[in-house]
Amino acid sequence: MKINTSEFIISAVKPEQYPTDDRVEIAFAGRSNAGKSSLINTVCNRRKLAKTSGTPGKTRLINFFLINGEFYFVDLPGYGFAKVAKTEKDKWGNMIEKYLTIREPLRKIVLLIDSRRKPTEDDIAMYNWIKYYGYEAIVVGTKCDKLKRSEYKKSEKQIKETLMLSSEDKFLFFSSLKKTGVEEFLEMLDEAFE
Numbered sequence: 126m127k128i129n130t131s132e133f134i135i136s137a138v139k140p141e142q143y144p145t146d147d148r149v150e151i152a153f154a155g156r157s158n159a160g161k162s163s164l165i166n167t168v169c170n171r172r173k174l175a176k177t178s179g180t181p182g183k184t185r186l187i188n189f190f191l192i193n194g195e196f197y198f199v200d201l202p203g204y205g206f207a208k209v210a211k212t213e214k215d216k217w218g219n220m221i222e223k224y225l226t227i228r229e230p231l232r233k234i235v236l237l238i239d240s241r242r243k244p245t246e247d248d249i250a251m252y253n254w255i256k257y258y259g260y261e262a263i264v265v266g267t268k269c270d271k272l273k274r275s276e277y278k279k280s281e282k283q284i285k286e287t288l289m290l291s292s293e294d295k296f297l298f299f300s301s302l303k304k305t306g307v308e309e310f311l312e313m314l315d316e317a318f319e
Contacts, residue, residue, distance in 0.1 A: 126311040130193055131169035136186035138220060140227060144189055149196040150230045151317060154221070154251055155237030157203030160267035163301040164237065165190065165198055168310060175200050187224055196318075199224070199231075204247050225258065232317040233261055240266030240280045240298060244287040252288045262294045263313050269298035269305055 137143050153161045162175035174190060188200040201221050225231065234255045238244050244252075255262045266284055269277070277298065285296060295313050299306035 126315045128169050128192055128311070130191075131171055131174055131198075132191050133174060134189045134191050134197070136188050138186055140223065143187075143224075143228070144197065147230050148191075149232050149318065150189075150199050150228060151196065151233050151235060151314060152199040152201055152225070152228075152231055153235045153237065154201050154255075155203060155267075156239070156245065156247060159203065159237040159239055160299075160301060161200055161203065161237055164235075164265065164267065164299060164310075165200060167299075167301040167304065168307055169198075187220060197230075204251065222254075225254070231260070233263060233314070235263045235265055237265045237267050237299075238284055238288075240269045240284070241271055243283055249288060252290075256291070262290075263310070264288065264290060264294060264296045265306070265310070266296070266298045268300065270300035270302045272298075 134144060135142060153165065155161050165175040166172060169190070169192070175188065185202050187202070190198045190200070192198055201224065204221070225234070236248070236252055236255065238248055252262060252264070264284065266280060269280075272280055281296065281298070284290075290296060297306045297309050297313070299310060
C-alpha cells in the first residue's frame with residue numbers, strides 16, 4: 126500500500142459525530158505517549174497531520190483522518206495517563222468502548238506498546254478487549270530506535286508473552302525517528318482490504 130493523500134476530517138466525542146460514509150476504518154489504540162500520532166504522521170508522510178505532544182494525554186477526542194480518499198485512520202484517546210482526573214479517564218474509557226463496540230466499518234485495531242517497557246495492565250486489558258470482540262490486532266512496538274539491536278528479541282518476547290499474543294496477530298517494531306517498520310506496517314494494512 127502507498128499513502129498518497131491524508132486529511133483530517135473530524136474530532137468526535139459521540140457516535141452522531143462519526144463519519145457516515147461507511148468507509149473502512151483502522152483504529153489506533155495505546156497508552157498516552159505510546160506514539161499513536163507519530164506513527165500516523167510517519168506512515169502518511171505528514172509532519173503535523175495528527176497532533177503530537179510531549180505531554181501525555183493530549184488526544185482527548187476520537188480523530189478521523191481520511192486516507193487516499195478511501196478509508197479512515199482513527200486515532201483514539203490514549204489510556205493509562207496518571208495525571209488526569211478519574212472522571213476524565215472514565216469519560217475517555219466510555220468514549221473508546223462505545224466506538225469500538227458499535228462501529229461497523231472498523232476492520233483492524235493497531236495496539237501500540239512502548240518497546241522499552243513491559244506491557245501494563247491497561248495494555249493487557251486493551252488487547253484482551255480487542256480479542257474478545259473478535260478483531261485482529263496489529264501490535265506495534267514503538268520507539269524501537271531507543272533499543273539496542275541486541276535488545277529487540279528480548280523486547281518482542283516480553284511483549285508477546287505478557288499480552289499472550291495469538292498466532293494470527295501481527296507484531297512489528299516501529300520507529301518514527303528512523304522510519305523503521307513503515308513498509309511492513311503498510312503491507313499489514315493491505316490485508317485489511319483483501
